[in-house]
Amino acid sequence: MPRPARTAPADVTARLRDAITRGQLMPNERLVEADLAATYGVNRAHIRTALAMLDQEGLVVREKNRGARVRAISDAEAIEIAETRLAIEVMVARQAAERITDAGKKALRAIEADLKRAVKDADDLAYSRCNGALHREIQRIAGNGTATRILSTLRTHLLRLQFRVILFPGRPQSSLAEHHAIVDAICRGDGARAEAAMRKHLTSFMALLKQAIESSRHGGF
Template sequence: MTAVTSTATRADLTKTLRDAIVSGEYAPNQRLIEADLSTTYGASRAAVRTALLELGAEGLVDRLPNRGSRVRAIPLEEAIEILEVRMSLEGLCAAKAAENITDAEIAEFATLRADILAASESDLFEYSRLNQHLDRRIREIADHPTAVAILERLRAQGVRHQFRLAFYPGRAAVSAPEHAAIIDAISSRDAARAEAETRAHLGSVILALRSIG
């Protein structure tokens, strides 16, 4: 677990706890004890409490009356609703990225495209990491702070279900070409196609999640 110094800002601690929850360091329904977190991250109890309140507002933590906090378990149907909302926002970001992308970034995406396709056949952990990197780069190139801020919150809530899906047998063979199609559209500076390919990919994710339950 990542340590946080006593001088770390509240935002640092909130981000560190968010990342730990999203990455699975804390399991769904696991209790989050303020004293333990204070020791683990080198932060004050007040800072931990504030961070937990913020994560509660984000939907990642449940605050239990007189029992502290626990990691919120996101049900499948809610995860699917989140994906339905993300379709619009991620489609927007893909379109903006297609409008903004530079020649250097197109070259970067060409390398990333090849790496994603190769990893999908041999290394699913690396494939998952590369997909997350692609998503992050699209948001950065899109340069749309409002959409990105909302997406960061939504993605954190639904990431566990998508991580499980990424390792489902045969899924990479379906999703890798979808990611390649998104890259191709953005690199072609075709905003409409970039949005359509992104929406189609997330629609495919929803169908796959429903099929595996």
């Protein structure tokens, strides 16, 4: 009789990362190994390994004799992350336009179609996945390894910020239009337009993020 599949530490790490990203585990929430082991159906060693990995990613803080907790991102750090992303991704968009191929165009258009479907279905989770996939494909096309590595280290933090912004009424629709402008410019090989479109998109994201931060200070978000 075959044994049931065992859950690998990487799977637990991914599930915990997703829970933190989507706000199911809140900033500064204590992460009790025994409770998490019961929730995810694994042993405490798996949880310990996952927490160590998430600590390295900056999502979890482990303190001696106090256990672990979800790392909170300060308002100032959230803005810094968004500003850093903007500075890098406008360059990446221009480089993608300069290096676009027919295969790259096809990939971008396919992801854009998935993004449209997610917005039409009001599926926030699918929207987030497609949004991330589109930005990663642009990075792949650009072929800037240094930029990709930096953005990779910020990715999970950016997802946490994105889930704050996506709650604004009309944001998925406006974001879809902004992404269309980016994709269209890249597919046309117009570096200046691609850079401008990405700047507009991420400037809009930052403006909404600042609104979310201000609202949270007054108990509204």
